[in-house]
Amino acid sequence: MTWRSFRRDLLLLPVATAETAAMYPVAGPTETALYAVTVAALFVRRRFPVPVLVTALPVTFGGHLLIAPMVATYEVSRSVERRRTVYGWSLAFFLTSLGPWWPSLPDAWRGPDDALLFGVLSSALMTIGPTAMGQLSRARRQLADHIQELSHAHRREAELIAERAVVAERARLAREMHDVVSYQVSLMTVQAGALERTAEEPAARETASVIRGLGATALRELRGLLGVLRTTPGDAALRPRLGALPDLVAGSGLDARLEADLPALDALKWPAAVEEAAYRTVQEALTNVRKHAAGAAVTVTVGLVREGGRTALAVEITNTAAPGGGTEPSPLPSGGHGLTGLRERAEQLGGEFTAGPVREGFRVRAVLPASG
Known part of the structure; x- marks a missing residue:
């Protein structure tokens, strides 16, 4: 039971109290006591609708205190799935509510009885209404x-359509990269x-030799990227890890050294996205140095x-100034979007990322938390 339902149920107390006060002179103490039990049982009617209605039937027979039994009948009609069961208990409520007029039934064949007719009609209305x-x-x-199910199905259908569009676009990009970029890098x-x-x-x-090695590395990464593009977004894909940093630094063709305790870092089981971000940071920084x-x-x-209070992976790449105190114009194309x-x-x-000149050089630094 939610708090909102409980507050609604509390409204039954003043209503039942007012009904009891009005009908007590004719109901008497026994019927009033049974009614109190019925009102108390209403608080669990959502979990036990049929037992609560069974509890309410004895007080219904008196014909004076009927609000709580009508609420119990309503709950059975609302909660019970089988219609035969609902109609059966509604009939039981109808017959029980005729209790005050049962003594008049043997004389009904002698002629119209207005009181009996009123009793039947009122009991029928009190039964049909809640049901x-x-x-x-x-x-x-x-x-x-x-x-709600239809809305969920429509959302899922829209997501599937969007996923298919993404997969088709990724496949197109993979074909273009294979036909153009892969050919040029292979030729180089x-x-x-x-x-x-x-x-x-x-x-x-x-x-x-350095150029050939870099080209071979680029081809391997390009093949991995093409594999990623040809898979669905939810599939696992090969990503560069921290363990690949020594080869990246050694194959850069630069006077570079790596300072890292890789076994200790690998033991921490970093998320794949963090390891990839660290690798790409080092890769881009080395490219900029070249x-x-x-x-x-x-x-x-x-x-x-x-x-x-969080554990983070810090990646820092620092380079000295170029020999001669300046930089030569690079023949390599630069899109200006790497950093x-x-x-x-x-x-x-x-995480955080900073890049800028430092004393006698340039520094790139990224701090990547283990969890966002």
């Missing part, structure tokens, strides 16, 4: 449930491999921090 109202309430409740990797074998200068061969500060020394630090994307990724996880 009909209970059936109406039940029908309204069933209709509301049906409307092949050319770098050829240069590595034919170049005479060691520095050129080393540079070509573009804007080639030859600079880079330090990648990954560790734990405590902020606001913005990292900031958005960190904020979506409930």
Whole structure:
């Protein structure tokens, strides 16, 4: 029983009290006591509708105190599913409410009896009214449930249509990336491999080897991304983890070192989104160093921090200034959205992201909480 239902039930007390006070001179103490039991039983009528009506039938026979039995009849009609059961108990209430006029039944064949006719009509109205109202309430409740089910089905259908549209768009993007980007990166990797074998200068061969390695890594990540795009949004997908950071740093072609206790970090079971965000932060920072500060020394630090009572993963990439005190224009294209994307990724996880110049260099820092 909810608090709202309990408050409605409390309204029965003054109504029943007023009825008892008005009818006590003709009802007497016995019928009044039975009525008190019936009123008390009404508070559990929603859980036990039929037993409460059975409790109310004896007082109904007296024909004086009828509000509580009518409420019990209404609850049976509203709560019981089988109509035969409802109509059977309604008939029992009707026959019981005829109690005061039962002595007149043997004389009914002799001629019309106005008192008996009044009793039958009043009992019929007192039975039909609560029964009909209970059936109406039940029908309204069933209709509301049906409307809710239809609404849920329509929402689910709309979600499925949206998911199908997303899957179709992801498949289209996967085809475009495979046909355009994958081809260009593959061609770049092949050319770098050829240069590595034919170049005479060691520095050129080393540079070509780095380019070929980066191209191969890009192809692997591209294949993984294509796999993600070709799966449904709810499917699990391969994501870069913290354990891949050593290979990322070592294959960057930079003077970079990694400072992190990876076994200890892996033991904490970070969410996949946090590990991916950490990996992408390091990846983007190293890319920016190659573009804007080639030859600079880079330090990648990954560790734990405590902020606001939460455990978070702190990722910091610091590089010195480029040799010669300046930066050479990079031939690599830049969309200008890398750091913005990292900031958005960190904020979506409930973390923080900062990037800016520091003394004699540049620093990128992301704090990624274990839970948002």
